[in-house]
Amino acid sequence: MSGVNKWFGELHVLQDIDLEIARGEVVVVIGPSGSGKSTLCRTINRLESIEKGEIAIDGELLPAEGKQLARLRSDVGMVFQSFNLFAHKTILQNVTLGPIKVRGKSKAEAEKQARTLLDRVGVIAQSDKYPAQLSGGQQQRVAIARALAMDPKVMLFDEPTSALDPEMISEVLDVMVGLARDGMTMIVVTHEMGFARKAANRVVFMDGGRIVETTEPETFFNNPQSDRAQNFLSKILNH
Amino acid sequence: MQFLADNFGLLWDAFLTTLSLSLLAGLLALVLGTLLAAARVSPIPPLRGLATFYVEVFRNTPLTVVFFFMIFGLPQIDFILGFFTGAVLSLGLYTAAFVGEAIRSGINAVSAGQAEASRAIGLTFGQSLREVVLPQAFRTVIPPLGNVFIAMVKNSSIAAGFATSELSSLLPRLVNADAGQLTAVLLGVVIAYMLITLPLAFGVHRLERRVAILR
Numbered sequence: 001m002s003g004v005n006k007w008f009g010e011l012h013v014l015q016d017i018d019l020e021i022a023r024g025e026v027v028v029v030i031g032p033s034g035s036g037k038s039t040l041c042r043t044i045n046r047l048e049s050i051e052k053g054e055i056a057i058d059g060e061l062l063p064a065e066g067k068q069l070a071r072l073r074s075d076v077g078m079v080f081q082s083f084n085l086f087a088h089k090t091i092l093q094n095v096t097l098g099p100i101k102v103r104g105k106s107k108a109e110a111e112k113q114a115r116t117l118l119d120r121v122g123v124i125a126q127s128d129k130y131p132a133q134l135s136g137g138q139q140q141r142v143a144i145a146r147a148l149a150m151d152p153k154v155m156l157f158d159e160p161t162s163a164l165d166p167e168m169i170s171e172v173l174d175v176m177v178g179l180a181r182d183g184m185t186m187i188v189v190t191h192e193m194g195f196a197r198k199a200a201n202r203v204v205f206m207d208g209g210r211i212v213e214t215t216e217p218e219t220f221f222n223n224p225q226s227d228r229a230q231n232f233l234s235k236i237l238n239h
Numbered sequence: 240m241q242f243l244a245d246n247f248g249l250l251w252d253a254f255l256t257t258l259s260l261s262l263l264a265g266l267l268a269l270v271l272g273t274l275l276a277a278a279r280v281s282p283i284p285p286l287r288g289l290a291t292f293y294v295e296v297f298r299n300t301p302l303t304v305v306f307f308f309m310i311f312g313l314p315q316i317d318f319i320l321g322f323f324t325g326a327v328l329s330l331g332l333y334t335a336a337f338v339g340e341a342i343r344s345g346i347n348a349v350s351a352g353q354a355e356a357s358r359a360i361g362l363t364f365g366q367s368l369r370e371v372v373l374p375q376a377f378r379t380v381i382p383p384l385g386n387v388f389i390a391m392v393k394n395s396s397i398a399a400g401f402a403t404s405e406l407s408s409l410l411p412r413l414v415n416a417d418a419g420q421l422t423a424v425l426l427g428v429v430i431a432y433m434l435i436t437l438p439l440a441f442g443v444h445r446l447e448r449r450v451a452i453l454r
Contacts, residue, residue, distance in 0.1 A: 047355055065282065067363060074361025084356035088375050097370060098360035143356075150360055 004053035031206035077147030085131035137168025267331030272338025297336035326398035345376030385443035
C-alpha cells in the first residue's frame, strides 16, 4: 500500500501510509487505541474505503466495488475481534459456505476440507453445534478455519484476542503461531506483545494515524527508536 | 343459527374468496416486500430511491383509494383487471410496503459484523443478503410480519366495496334479506374471519419458536 489516506469526517485516521508486505511475512501492528491500526487492517480488504492512495494485493489493485472486489476479498482471509460467525449456521456450515458459494466446490468436497481445518484448529467435535454454543476461544478458532477454507493469500487479524478470556487467548495464539510457522502471510493487529516477539518478522508501530516505526520485534521491544514507542512500551510492559 | 345454516353455501363461498384473496395477496406481498427491503439496503442509489418511493406511496395511500385506482382508474387507460385480480393486486401491492419495512427493520437488527464477515469471505452483496442476512432478519421479524398479515386478512374486506363477494359483502346482503338476523350474521362473519386469522396467529407463533436462534 502506498500513500494511503483516510478521513472519518474531519478526523484524518490514516495519514500517508506506505507499507509493503512480502509473501510469507508476519507483520504485527501495534499502537494505542485510536491510532488507526484496525482501520488500516480493514482497508486492506476494503471493508473501509480510502480517499487517497492505492492498495494492491499480489500486484493487483483493489477494485472499488462489485464482483471483482468480492473475488479479491475471497483471497484475503479476515478474522474479527468479535468472531462474527454466522449465527444461524452450524460450525461446519460456517466453514463450508465460502468454498461452496464463492469457489464453487461441491458440498462433499467442502465438508471434507472443513473437517480437516476444524481438526487442525481443534474444534472438530463441535462441528454440528451453533456458534452461540461455543466458548469465545472456540468461536475464534472456527473463524480462523473459515478464513483458511478460502485458501487465502494473506490473512488479516483485527485484534483477534481482545474479546477473549486470558485462558482462551493462548489457544487462539497457538493456532496463529502455527499458521505463521507454516509460512502464511499475516497482518495482525494486536495487543499481544508475546505473539509479536514470538512470531512476527516485523513490528509496525502506529500512532495518530501514522506509522511511527517499523522494525524487527527484537529491536522494537529492546531498543525502540521513537520517543512515542518508548513511552508506549514503558506503560504497557510495566505490568 | 338456522338462518346461517340455510345460507351456508353463500357463507362458504365467501369464506373461500376471502381465503384465496388473502393467500394470493399475502404471497405477492411477501415476495415483493422482501425485494423492496433488499433494494432499500442495496449499495445502488437508484434502486434504493425507487424502493423508498414505492414504500412511501403505498404506505401513505388509503387502501380504498388503491382499490379505486386499480378497479376504476386503470380501465380509463384501457387496462382492465377482473374484480378479483384487481383486489389481489391492490391488497398485495399495498401490504408489500408494510412487509418491506418490517423486513428492513429485521435486516437492520442483524449485526453489521455478520455482513462484514460474509463480504470478507468473498460473497457478493446479493449472496450475503440471501445466505446470511435475510435468513437471520426473517427470524427476528416473524412477530411483526404476523401482525401485518393479520391486518391484511381484515383489510381484504375492502374488496366488498369493489364487487368481490367476500365475507364482508355478506353483511348487507344477508341483513337485507332478513333484518331480524343481524346478530347471527355478524357472528357468522366474525367467526369466519377468525377461522383464518387465529390459525395464522398460531402458525406464526409456532414458526417463531421453531426457528428461534441462539445469539
